[in-house]
Amino acid sequence: MTTTALAITERRPGLLGWLSDQFWRHPGMFVLLLLTPPLLWLGIVYIGSLLALLFQSFFAIDEFSGIVDYSTLTLKSYAELLRPANLDIIVRTVVMSALVTLASAVIAFPIAYMAARYVRGKWKALFYLGIMLPLWSSYLVKIYAWKLILAKEGILTWVFESLHIGFVLDGILAIPVIGGNSLSVSYIGTFLVFVYVWMPFMILPIQASLERVPVNLIDASSDLGATPQQTFRKVIFPLALPGIIAGSIFTFSLTLGDYIIPQIIGSSRLFIGQAVYAQQGTAGNIPLAAAFTVVPIVIMGLYLWMAKRQGAFDAL
Amino acid sequence: MRSDGPKASLGLKISAAAGLIFMIAPLLLIFVYAFTTEEKSYQWPPPGLTLKWFEVTLNRPDVWQALTLSLQVAAISTAIALVLGTLCAAAVSQSDFFGRETISLLVILPIALPGIITGIALRSAFSIAEIPFSFWTIVLGHATFCVVVVYNNAVARFRRTSKSLIEASMDLGADGFQTFRYVILPNIGTALLAGGMLAFALSFDEVIVTTFTAGQQQTLPLWMLEELIRPRQRPVTNVVAMIVVLVTTIPILAAFYLTRDGDQIAGSGK
Amino acid sequence: MTAAVSLQGVSRHFGIIKAMDEVNLEIASGEFFAMLGPSGSGKTTCLRVIAGFEQPTHGHIEIFGENATGVPPYRRNVNTVFQDYALFPHLNVLDNVAYSLMLKKAPRAERHKAAEAALDMVKLAGYGTRRPSELSGGQRQRVALARALVNRPKVLLLDEPLGALDLKLRESMQEELKSLQKALGITFIFVTHDQGEALSMADRVAVFSGGRVMQVGTPEEIYSKPNSRFVADFVGSSNILNPDQVSTLTGERRWGSLRSEAVRLAPEAGSALAGTVTTKNYLGATTRLGIDIGGGSIHALVPSGQELPDIGARTGVAFERSALHLMETEQ
Numbered sequence: 011m012t013t014t015a016l017a018i019t020e021r022r023p024g025l026l027g028w029l030s031d032q033f034w035r036h037p038g039m040f041v042l043l044l045l046t047p048p049l050l051w052l053g054i055v056y057i058g059s060l061l062a063l064l065f066q067s068f069f070a071i072d073e074f075s076g077i078v079d080y081s082t083l084t085l086k087s088y089a090e091l092l093r094p095a096n097l098d099i100i101v102r103t104v105v106m107s108a109l110v111t112l113a114s115a116v117i118a119f120p121i122a123y124m125a126a127r128y129v130r131g132k133w134k135a136l137f138y139l140g141i142m143l144p145l146w147s148s149y150l151v152k153i154y155a156w157k158l159i160l161a162k163e164g165i166l167t168w169v170f171e172s173l174h175i176g177f178v179l180d181g182i183l184a185i186p187v188i189g190g191n192s193l194s195v196s197y198i199g200t201f202l203v204f205v206y207v208w209m210p211f212m213i214l215p216i217q218a219s220l221e222r223v224p225v226n227l228i229d230a231s232s233d234l235g236a237t238p239q240q241t242f243r244k245v246i247f248p249l250a251l252p253g254i255i256a257g258s259i260f261t262f263s264l265t266l267g268d269y270i271i272p273q274i275i276g277s278s279r280l281f282i283g284q285a286v287y288a289q290q291g292t293a294g295n296i297p298l299a300a301a302f303t304v305v306p307i308v309i310m311g312l313y314l315w316m317a318k319r320q321g322a323f324d325a326l
Numbered sequence: 327m328r329s330d331g332p333k334a335s336l337g338l339k340i341s342a343a344a345g346l347i348f349m350i351a352p353l354l355l356i357f358v359y360a361f362t363t364e365e366k367s368y369q370w371p372p373p374g375l376t377l378k379w380f381e382v383t384l385n386r387p388d389v390w391q392a393l394t395l396s397l398q399v400a401a402i403s404t405a406i407a408l409v410l411g412t413l414c415a416a417a418v419s420q421s422d423f424f425g426r427e428t429i430s431l432l433v434i435l436p437i438a439l440p441g442i443i444t445g446i447a448l449r450s451a452f453s454i455a456e457i458p459f460s461f462w463t464i465v466l467g468h469a470t471f472c473v474v475v476v477y478n479n480a481v482a483r484f485r486r487t488s489k490s491l492i493e494a495s496m497d498l499g500a501d502g503f504q505t506f507r508y509v510i511l512p513n514i515g516t517a518l519l520a521g522g523m524l525a526f527a528l529s530f531d532e533v534i535v536t537t538f539t540a541g542q543q544q545t546l547p548l549w550m551l552e553e554l555i556r557p558r559q560r561p562v563t564n565v566v567a568m569i570v571v572l573v574t575t576i577p578i579l580a581a582f583y584l585t586r587d588g589d590q591i592a593g594s595g596k
Numbered sequence: 597m598t599a600a601v602s603l604q605g606v607s608r609h610f611g612i613i614k615a616m617d618e619v620n621l622e623i624a625s626g627e628f629f630a631m632l633g634p635s636g637s638g639k640t641t642c643l644r645v646i647a648g649f650e651q652p653t654h655g656h657i658e659i660f661g662e663n664a665t666g667v668p669p670y671r672r673n674v675n676t677v678f679q680d681y682a683l684f685p686h687l688n689v690l691d692n693v694a695y696s697l698m699l700k701k702a703p704r705a706e707r708h709k710a711a712e713a714a715l716d717m718v719k720l721a722g723y724g725t726r727r728p729s730e731l732s733g734g735q736r737q738r739v740a741l742a743r744a745l746v747n748r749p750k751v752l753l754l755d756e757p758l759g760a761l762d763l764k765l766r767e768s769m770q771e772e773l774k775s776l777q778k779a780l781g782i783t784f785i786f787v788t789h790d791q792g793e794a795l796s797m798a799d800r801v802a803v804f805s806g807g808r809v810m811q812v813g814t815p816e817e818i819y820s821k822p823n824s825r826f827v828a829d830f831v832g833s834s835n836i837l838n839p840d841q842v843s844t845l846t847g848e849r850r851w852g853s854l855r856s857e858a859v860r861l862a863p864e865a866g867s868a869l870a871g872t873v874t875t876k877n878y879l880g881a882t883t884r885l886g887i888d889i890g891g892g893s894i895h896a897l898v899p900s901g902q903e904l905p906d907i908g909a910r911t912g913v914a915f916e917r918s919a920l921h922l923m924e925t926e927q
Binding site: 468490491496497498499500512513 | 648685
């Protein structure tokens with residue numbers, strides 16, 4: 011064993027030794043130094059960009075020259091949002107987001123419930139990968155897969171024909187508004203793809219909240235004479251609700267801002283994302299595009315505020 | 327689906343199984359279409375199977391260019407996200423400073439807001455600052471939303487690494503840098519690796535923000551988007567789609583194996 | 597002779613909370629020193645200030661006469677055994693113990709030899725290749741001890757060293773720590789909330805409360821001559837007499853303390869203090885009686901076997917005048 015005579019040893023020579031001593035003496039400075047790069051990046055580049063965008067919504071485009079007039083602040087772009095055509099877009103998007111969220115919850119719940127309560131060991135890992143792989147696999151490939159499925163000559167039509175129930179499909183397509191020439195150009199198609207792409211985001215939060223429900227709570231409920239339906243309605247569902255709300259934050263927000271899915275699968279009627287894209291791109295109306303982006307921000311703000319009051323953030 | 331505890335009811339089993347099939351089957355379909363002989367439509371069942379399109383795809387310079395660009399962007403964005411995310415996680419977990427909630431929110435925001443908002447905000451900022459589109463504008467966008475994945479993984483691990491480990495190391499004579507090298511890094515290494523893998527997968531696949539931050543250059547997802555809107559050679563798209571599925575699967579499986587003992591589950595915060 | 601550790605007017609404030617307030621302490625070289633107090637009393641903060649994990653808001657620290665104010669922990673030749681042991685989970689036992697030698701760039705063979713010797717010292721020879729997670733709590737603590745001692749520090753700090761161990765292990769570990777300290781001649785400073793542990797192990801004890809040092813002294817002094825009501829109360833088994841009661845006995849208006857085992861039962865007539873028996877606990881060799889004397893109760897430890905009054909009966913209380921200790925402070 012080595013013996014050291016000194017109670018206090020010398021600093022390690024060089025810059026690192028000096029820096030290390032300084033960091034120890036000034037821990038606040040050290041934390042600040044750690045935070046500087048990410049804060050510069052996220053706080054200045056990202057938040058700066060967001061604020062700049064928001065700022066632009068308070069200008070308006072000159073209707074004759076088509077050039078943005080940066081000399082006067084105005085709410086004209088917001089007024090334009092209220093025009094029937096634009097209001098239509100907003101309502102359509104919000105309704106679609108709500109429906110997608112609802113459907114996602116219905117499909118996700120049994121998977122999450124099974125994963126949380128019944129599968130164990132090796133099955134649990136498999137279940138988990140079965141959820142994670144679709145969640146993480148390529149967004150565009152998922153859309154592409156559905157383009158293949160929904161195409162007129164695709165697998166879905168084939169399935170219906172093989173079962174000799176092609177008329178059912180034709181009947182569905184004949185429904186006004188939600189039907190269309192083929193599934194890939196109908197609202198039904200858009201809806202299906204939205205659900206497919208965003209539903210996996212619903213599973214993990216629900217599973218997390220269900221895993222926190224003590225098993226004996228469910229046993230207690232059935233001990234007290236509740237039927238499985240009653241146990242579900244009165245015990246399991248209320249306890250899983252924060253998870254459902256947390257998951258719905260994803261499905262709702264992601265549907266609200268998506269512009270690629272309705273562009274590839276769906277009718278020609280626009281969603282908010284497409285309107286933003288069109289306004290900033292071909293129309294060159296940045297202020298209106300900016301005003302449009304404020305809509306999902308406000309809706310999500312309200313949504314998050316309500317979710318927070320329901321305690322959904324603990325399930326995230 | 328075997329269970330040790332209570333038995334699941336048949337209805338639950340069926341609906342869970344149906345849900346999983348709904349999630350997985352469309353992806354498997356991609357693998358079949360990569361071998362189809364049909365060129366002009368999405369005909370099912372495929373009239374025949376062939377390997378020809380793999381060869382054709384391999385000889386397409388535009389596919390190779392897009393793939394190379396995507397890999398480069400993903401690699402550099404991941405590197406930046408690793409640095410920024412780890413710094414943020416370290417700062418947040420090392421001390422109880424005022425405003426740490428705000429920092430967490432700030433990190434999560436780029437992924438919580440719809441991608442189109444991030445995209446258009448960056449684009450308008452580039453135009454205000456008169457920054458021309460380039461490789462680096464794409465990286466800037468990607469790194470911004472990749473930070474959160476690294477951050478989530480690192481924060482969870484930092485939380486598990488007790489503060490007294492760091493103190494013990496310093497007590498035994500290691501200065502800050504030695505402690506980082508000999509104690510902190512070995513303890514958070516796998517979490518960072520997992521976070522990096524997921525960040526890579528996220529960047530490799532991203533399209534919504536990229537449409538706004540890329541100029542003339544095409545990443546692989548942009549190439550695919552172009553093919554989806556204006557199909558040129560469908561069989562090539564089929565093959566590329568399959569390759570993309572495979573490329574993103576590898577880092578996800580790796581991240582899963584790196585974090586499966588304990589921790590929160592990697593990737594749940596996509 | 598220079599003190600091993602000297603704190604001069606050291607305070608540590610966290611915002612408005614004064615975790616340490618004007619603490620002065622001199623700990624002699626080679627001493628086995630205990631810092632005793634309830635949780636939140638500042639004893640752990642004091643230990644952390646000596647180790648260098650906390651920096652004093654005011655005041656001055658010296659270690660063996662050398663200024664340690666503003667010196668980071670890694671430059672102090674002071675090592676710590678942590679309450680949660682803080683073994684590195686990614687290293688095996690041998691590498692944990694050899695960690696500080698690795699930092700000093702000692703050759704591999706040499707540091708492994710030293711680590712083996714340290715493990716041998718704590719009776720864990722042959723455990724070097726295990727992972728910390730494969731050890732029991734007691735074994736982990738021995739590894740932490742070996743790791744902290746392998747470098748022969750000038751001062752060893754122990755944070756609640758026996759807190760997590762079960763009773764039997766705790767007793768044997770007390771013995772071991774004492775003999776280890778004797779053999780090595782290193783100054784040991786340990787933090788505990790258990791007065792029995794502090795009194796039985798330490799050469800000297802500092803009692804902490806509210807961030808201040810209430811009293812420093814040998815276990816004997818702390819036990820029989822507490823200087824304040826707090827110390828008398830916390831160290832326990834002393835009766836506290838209020839100034840009124842003390843003045844009827846001595847004429848002095850001071851707070852007094854009286855050890856329970858010095859209290860005898862006497863006939864009520866002729867006793868200065870008398871009261872009603874309220875509790876009676878049989879403890880084996882002794883029985884503990886609670887006697888309500890009006891304005892407070894007195895406990896008496898009476899050897900078992902003698903005849904005892906029933907609960908509710910009246911009895912007188914007697915003791916030697918020298919057993920009554922008058923306290924200096926008002927608290």
